[in-house]
Amino acid sequence: MSNVIQLSEARVGDRGVITHVGGGRMGEHDSELERRLLELGFVEGAQVHLIHQGIVRRDPIALRVDDMTVALRRREAANLTIQLNGPFAEAAE
Amino acid sequence: MDIAVRPARLALVGNPNSGKTALFNALTGAHQKVANYAGVTVERKEGLVRSASGRTLSVLDLPGTYSLRARSPDEAVTRDAVLGRLAGESPPDVVVCVADATNLRLVLRLVLELKAVGRPMVLALNMYDIAQRQGLRIDLDRLRGALGVPIVTTVATRKRGIADLLAEVETVALAGTVLPQGEGAWHEPDANEIRAAHRDAERIMRTCVRPPERPDTLTGKIDTLLLHPVAGLLILLGLLFVMFQAVFAWAAPAMDGIDAGFALFGGVVAGFMPDGLLESLIVDGMIAGVGSVIIFLPQIVILFAFIILLEDFGYMARAAFLMDRIMGGAGLHGRAFIPLLSSFACAIPGIMAARTIDSRQDRLTTIMVAPLMTCSARIPVYTLIIAAFIPNETVWGFASLQGLVMFGLYAAGIVSALTVSFVIRRVFWRGQVEPFMMELPAYKLPDAKSVLINLWLRAKIFLMRAGKIILPLMILVWLASTFPYPPAGATGQPIEYSLAGMIGRALEPIFAPIGFNWQMVIALVPGMAAREVAVAALGTVYAVSDAETAMSGLAAVLSAQWSLATGLAFLAWYVFAPQCVPTLAVVKRETNSWKWMTIMIVYMFGLAYLGAFVTYRVALALGGGNVGG
Numbered sequence: 001m002s003n004v005i006q007l008s009e010a011r012v013g014d015r016g017v018i019t020h021v022g023g024g025r026m027g028e029h030d031s032e033l034e035r036r037l038l039e040l041g042f043v044e045g046a047q048v049h050l051i052h053q054g055i056v057r058r059d060p061i062a063l064r065v066d067d068m069t070v071a072l073r074r075r076e077a078a079n080l081t082i083q084l085n086g087p088f089a090e091a092a093e
Numbered sequence: 094m095d096i097a098v099r100p101a102r103l104a105l106v107g108n109p110n111s112g113k114t115a116l117f118n119a120l121t122g123a124h125q126k127v128a129n130y131a132g133v134t135v136e137r138k139e140g141l142v143r144s145a146s147g148r149t150l151s152v153l154d155l156p157g158t159y160s161l162r163a164r165s166p167d168e169a170v171t172r173d174a175v176l177g178r179l180a181g182e183s184p185p186d187v188v189v190c191v192a193d194a195t196n197l198r199l200v201l202r203l204v205l206e207l208k209a210v211g212r213p214m215v216l217a218l219n220m221y222d223i224a225q226r227q228g229l230r231i232d233l234d235r236l237r238g239a240l241g242v243p244i245v246t247t248v249a250t251r252k253r254g255i256a257d258l259l260a261e262v263e264t265v266a267l268a269g270t271v272l273p274q275g276e277g278a279w280h281e282p283d284a285n286e287i288r289a290a291h292r293d294a295e296r297i298m299r300t301c302v303r304p305p306e307r308p309d310t311l312t313g314k315i316d317t318l319l320l321h322p323v324a325g326l327l328i329l330l331g332l333l334f335v336m337f338q339a340v341f342a343w344a345a346p347a348m349d350g351i352d353a354g355f356a357l358f359g360g361v362v363a364g365f366m367p368d369g370l371l372e373s374l375i376v377d378g379m380i381a382g383v384g385s386v387i388i389f390l391p392q393i394v395i396l397f398a399f400i401i402l403l404e405d406f407g408y409m410a411r412a413a414f415l416m417d418r419i420m421g422g423a424g425l426h427g428r429a430f431i432p433l434l435s436s437f438a439c440a441i442p443g444i445m446a447a448r449t450i451d452s453r454q455d456r457l458t459t460i461m462v463a464p465l466m467t468c469s470a471r472i473p474v475y476t477l478i479i480a481a482f483i484p485n486e487t488v489w490g491f492a493s494l495q496g497l498v499m500f501g502l503y504a505a506g507i508v509s510a511l512t513v514s515f516v517i518r519r520v521f522w523r524g525q526v527e528p529f530m531m532e533l534p535a536y537k538l539p540d541a542k543s544v545l546i547n548l549w550l551r552a553k554i555f556l557m558r559a560g561k562i563i564l565p566l567m568i569l570v571w572l573a574s575t576f577p578y579p580p581a582g583a584t585g586q587p588i589e590y591s592l593a594g595m596i597g598r599a600l601e602p603i604f605a606p607i608g609f610n611w612q613m614v615i616a617l618v619p620g621m622a623a624r625e626v627a628v629a630a631l632g633t634v635y636a637v638s639d640a641e642t643a644m645s646g647l648a649a650v651l652s653a654q655w656s657l658a659t660g661l662a663f664l665a666w667y668v669f670a671p672q673c674v675p676t677l678a679v680v681k682r683e684t685n686s687w688k689w690m691t692i693m694i695v696y697m698f699g700l701a702y703l704g705a706f707v708t709y710r711v712a713l714a715l716g717g718g719n720v721g722g
Contacts (some may be wrong), residue, residue, distance in 0.1 A: 004571075005533075015420070019144065022284070031283065031284055031396060033415060035160075035282075035283070035287055036161065036164070037530070038284060038287040038288060038291065039159045039160045039199070039202075039287060040111065040159060040199070040530055040532065041199050043287075043288060043291045044288070044645075046186070046296075050317065051313070051316070051320075051577065052320040052321075052322075052414075053322065054322060054414070054415065054417065054418045055322035055323065055326060055415075055418070055419075056418035056419060056421075056422070057418065059129070059302045059417075059418050060414060060417050060427070060529055062316070062320055062414060062533060066198060067198065067304075067308070068196055068198065068199070068532060068533075069316070069532065069533040069534075070530065070531070070532050070533065071410070071414045071417075071530065071531055071533055072528070072529060072530040072531075073417070073528065073529045073530075074531055075526065075528070076529070077529045088110075089515060091540050
């Protein structure tokens with residue numbers, strides 16, 4: 001069972017580690033969006049935890065990213081790949 | 094240049110929510126000068142501070158940013174100011190990077206980026222008391238070594254560390270007399286360079302900062318409630334309700350006071366001056382004109398008090414989060430929420446608040462629809478027409494019919510703003526979606542002094558605008574409604590023979606299909622200066638003296654002279670018409686283009702005409718055409 005997902009598919013309560021920034025369905029503004037995500041702390045290796053979501057189509061989402069809270073739309077979150085923490089992931093770290 | 098002979102310039106740079114403005118307020122107190130940067134419409138805040146050694150330093154508060162790679166006009170100013178590229182602005186002698194000590198991760202990368210620019214620099218670890226309370230350990234010496242910049246700890250709200258900061262700035266400024274010219278080694282980093290800088294910052298974090306023993310859990314707990322999809326929205330609506338109550342109910346006594354004050358002042362001046370042209374210019378044109386704008390000061394102060402408090406508390410980012418998808422359906426960005434909210438008091442601060450929106454398209458959409466929100470200047474017009482034509486009765490057992498109509502007018506403004514932005518999004522900027530991403534800062538108790546300083550600043554800006562823009566406009570309107578004089582033996586009101594009267598008469602055929610008579614059209618001409626001026630102008634045309642105070646008299650005249658259909662058409666006209674030259678002037682300045690101002694004029698007058706036409710025809714068909722009925 002794969003526990004590598006796009007952050008846009010995550011549900012409230014999911015925790016994981018960012019494994020890749022970029023890709024997704026980025027258009028021509030690829031590198032711009034990638035850089036903006038990086039500048040807000042969405043960088044490979046960062047711990048993320050989805051804590052809240054909006055009322056319309058569960059969007060936007062609020063995340064703990066390491067020790068800060070950031071809001072973004074699922075559309076942008078599609079450009080972040082995360083590895084969900086398995087049941088034993090925390091123990092293994 | 095020697096800093097002994099001119100004030101050293103320091104520029105504050107930092108992430109949003111780092112307490113940069115609080116530090117700026119702590120440094121400069123109320124001695125602040127607000128202007129615009131040359132050529133752009135970004136607010137430039139500067140103040141002076143005297144150091145312990147007696148030197149005067151000038152402090153520039155630059156817009157908050159995560160990176161020198163600018164996206165919004167605000168951030169471009171920060172970049173250009175730091176790089177010394179800003180036209181008409183000398184580069185800062187010292188860059189002070191302000192960091193939230195409890196949230197260092199992102200700012201460390203900014204520090205590394207700023208270092209690459211090569212200007213003398215000091216890092217201020219602000220909110221240091223909160224860091225200590227959380228048990229966050231920062232090895233300052235090691236951090237100094239790792240970053241290679243002097244570090245000072247500050248608590249802006251308690252004025253702690255200010256003297257240290259100034260002393261450090263002076264040392265650095267004196268040592269750095271040979272400035273590296275130009276832009277140093279800075280260039281716009283690509284994604285991999287940002288990653289590398291993050292890794293460096295991360296390494297520094299690990300070696301110099303021990304995670305807090307008692308991390309802030311309160312913010313998370315409050316968010317459980319405030320960001321809740323249902324409860325959070327209900328709380329937001331509740332807050333808005335309280336805010337509107339405050340803006341309209343609490344401001345009323347102060348507004349009455351200002352109104353009476355200006356009337357008294359005008360009366361006193363009129364008593365001292367000989368009757369004639371000069372008296373008319375000063376009393377009717379200048380005093381009454383400026384008074385009709387300053388009367389909105391209490392509402393604007395109350396509105397801004399709420400906005401500043403919610404912003405400082407950290408709530409505004411949450412409001413944008415809650416509203417993003419809801420407004421997104423109409424093609425508006427979550428950040429448009431605050432500008433549109435401000436527009437309920439007055440479109441001018443609303444349009445100016447749109448500066449915080451990164452993307453030009455989202456910003457333009459917000460600016461274009463902001464004047465559709467029901468600003469407080471429409472209230473006198475609505476009140477007058479409602480009093481004249483809507484019976485004061487109760488419907489459904491509890492609701493006042495007049496109140497319902499007022500509510501309907503507000504709703505019409507909101508619905509039309511959402512519709513227009515939807516159309517703009519679909520027609521002009523199809524498919525382009527600007528990302529919504531923003532930090533949700535930790536909640537903080539607002540600092541009373543900082544709030545008061547910011548509030549005073551807003552009030553000052555509003556009053557200065559009343560002086561600089563509104564006063565000349567009022568004089569212009571007075572000229573148009575006074576000259577030329579009525580011919581000898583004229584029977585009508587003098588305004589009928591003036592330029593405004595001629596314009597009104599000339600435009601009358603255009604307005605006949607929507608049920609407006611020539612008196613109304615004449616009133617619309619001076620009414621371009623500000624919406625509520627139309628009330629006074631109607632009073633002039635119908636020769637009801639002192640129309641603003643004798644509102645009921647004017648309402649009686651109108652209900653005898655207009656049909657219900659005409660009254661309703663006039664209301665519909667006022668929902669849409671851009672009857673406010675100051676707003677148009679601000680749109681021109683903020684968009685830096687005549688084009689957008691023209692588009693606004695055309696589309697709003699178009700909607701106004703259409704709205705009034707439909708209203709008039711429907712009301713006629715339903716039997717509302719009887720005059721005096």
